[in-house]
Structures are given as structure tokens and as C-alpha cells.
Amino acid sequence: MLINIDCGHGSNTAGKRTPPFPHDVIINNKITIKKGEQLHEHIADVGVAVFLVEELERCGIKTMRTGWNDKDAYNDEDEPLAERQRRIAKAKCDYSISIHFNAFGDGKSFNDVNGLEIYIHDTYFGQSEEMGKKVLEELIQGSKQSNRGLKKQSLAMCNCKAMNVKGAILVELAYMTNKREATELMANEDYWKESAIEIAKGICRFTGIEYVPVKYVPNKSITPKSSKEDIIWVQERLNIVLPDWFPRLVVDGSYGPKTRIAVLIYWDNLGWGRHMNDDGTIIGKATRDKLSQVL
Ligand SMILES: [Zn+2]
Numbered sequence: 001m002l003i004n005i006d007c008g009h010g011s012n013t014a015g016k017r018t019p020p021f022p023h024d025v026i027i028n029n030k031i032t033i034k035k036g037e038q039l040h041e042h043i044a045d046v047g048v049a050v051f052l053v054e055e056l057e058r059c060g061i062k063t064m065r066t067g068w069n070d071k072d073a074y075n076d077e078d079e080p081l082a083e084r085q086r087r088i089a090k091a092k093c094d095y096s097i098s099i100h101f102n103a104f105g106d107g108k109s110f111n112d113v114n115g116l117e118i119y120i121h122d123t124y125f126g127q128s129e130e131m132g133k134k135v136l137e138e139l140i141q142g143s144k145q146s147n148r149g150l151k152k153q154s155l156a157m158c159n160c161k162a163m164n165v166k167g168a169i170l171v172e173l174a175y176m177t178n179k180r181e182a183t184e185l186m187a188n189e190d191y192w193k194e195s196a197i198e199i200a201k202g203i204c205r206f207t208g209i210e211y212v213p214v215k216y217v218p219n220k221s222i223t224p225k226s227s228k229e230d231i232i233w234v235q236e237r238l239n240i241v242l243p244d245w246f247p248r249l250v251v252d253g254s255y256g257p258k259t260r261i262a263v264l265i266y267w268d269n270l271g272w273g274r275h276m277n278d279d280g281t282i283i284g285k286a287t288r289d290k291l292s293q294v295l
Helices: 041-058 081-090 128-139 179-186 189-207 228-241 257-270 285-292
Strands: 002-007 062-066 095-102 116-120 147-152 167-175
Touching: 002 041, 041 062, 041 095, 041 189, 062 081, 095 189, 116 128, 128 147, 128 167, 128 189, 167 179, 167 189, 179 189, 228 257, 228 285, 257 285
Parallel strands: 002 062, 002 095, 095 167, 116 147
Antiparallel strands: 116 167
16 A cells, blocks of 8 residues: 655745744744744645654555655755656555645734645545545544535645546645644644544544554653553553562552562563662663563
């Protein structure tokens, strides 16, 4: 299965950007939009696409790219639509997903229009309707947004005939001309990731491919003060690796004496001998790495 991930426009396409931001927004450690600056649509399109590729590939789906080539969203030409279509057809893609953010009005100031919608072609839509429905059902979960529905329009990146694909959707994730959606969703890496996960889940349901969630591994030391989630993560794995004679831990997210002793026994079994100078209440990186291989 090969799916094309298309990103709208190019890094500096005229228009295709938010009105000036009302305050600073830090997207991640690479991108900050200062008060008065405008976020270009393509930057957010690529932000979502990077996560989407990761999601689909983890599920065993191969991907290709039009309108972008890598994580650097700042150096992309606006690839002509006919060229995008030609490359997709040539690569014999099964489906195509185009990522966009919507706009309404003159683009100089924010307005009330908001929400997410998905476009499919009005004539050459193949299986796009079912594909779009499934993706939309997932996208309306998570961050609260109004659902503007599935719409038909003769858009180049939806034309299944020209791209020789079985289905193609164009996703308008939010309005860059709406202040809330621009500053809280479009300029938000968590939203990019959430959208990518939701699109991938929709595609998996549509194609019948099993969605494989990302494998969670706690990224800091686990102690009795850690989150319930992290302590449960440890307890579930310790129950698998502990010797038969040790009573199974109650998986309750509470790091009590039994969990502490279980950690010491685990270390002893590994021959790490750390229990000589440790009390079993700090689970560091080496132990987490080891335990992450268990499940
Ligand atoms: Zn767009």
C-alpha cells in the first residue's frame, strides 16, 4: 500500500498565511511566531505531514510526498498541481491525502468562521467518499472543533482520475483566519500530532489495516512520586520478568514496598548488583530500556 502525503502550497506562496498574531506563540523549540508575525500555511501543513508519515509507516503503509520533501518546511517551492498529479500517477499510489488549513475573508484580520472539513472530487472521486467519512469521524475527536462535513469540489489534489488513485481527500484542518484555531491549533505541535494520529486511524479503518499505536516508554526516572501511568508501566513489566516464586504485583500504579522489592530482585537477576547501594525507588534509563523490551 502506497499513500501520497501532499502539503498545500509552498513555503512563501502569496496569501496562504494567518493574519498577524495577537501575541507570541511558541510552537516548538524551532518555531516561534512573534506578535505581529504571520504563520505561513505550508509550515503547519508540513508539521502535520511529518507526523502523518511516521504514523502510517509505523502501521506498515508506505508513503511518498508531493509539495514537500523533508522536515524543513521553509525551503519548499510551490510544486505545480499538474506536476504533483503526474508524480502521484507515475508512482502508482493507492491513495492521496492533501493537508491544508482553510481561510475566509481578506486574510488581513481574524473572523469567526471556523471548523474542519474534508474535500473530495465532485466527479472523479472513486472510493474517496468512504475514505473521507472515516477520516472525518476520527478528526472530530480530540480538540473541539465544529464539523463542516464532507464536501465535493473539482480540486486538482482530489482528482482520482488525473492522479490514477483509488481515493483522494483534501483535509482542511482548521481556519487560519480564526484567532482561536490559528493560535491554539494551527500553531500547536500537539494539534499537528493529534491530527496526524486521527487521520492515520481513519485511513487504517478505511483500508482494514490495523492501527499500531506508538510504543510508550517513560522518558524520565520512575519513583514512588511518578505518575500512576508510569508506575503501572513498570508493574506490568515486572510481573513478566520476576521469578516464579515472587508473588505477582497488584498493578495499581502505587509504588509501595512490594514494587520496591520487585525492582531489587529484578536488578539482582540481571546481575546488576545495584541493590547493594540503592533502595529500589529510582528506576533509571538502563532499567527502563531493559523493561521496554519486555512488552
Ligand atoms: Zn491551503
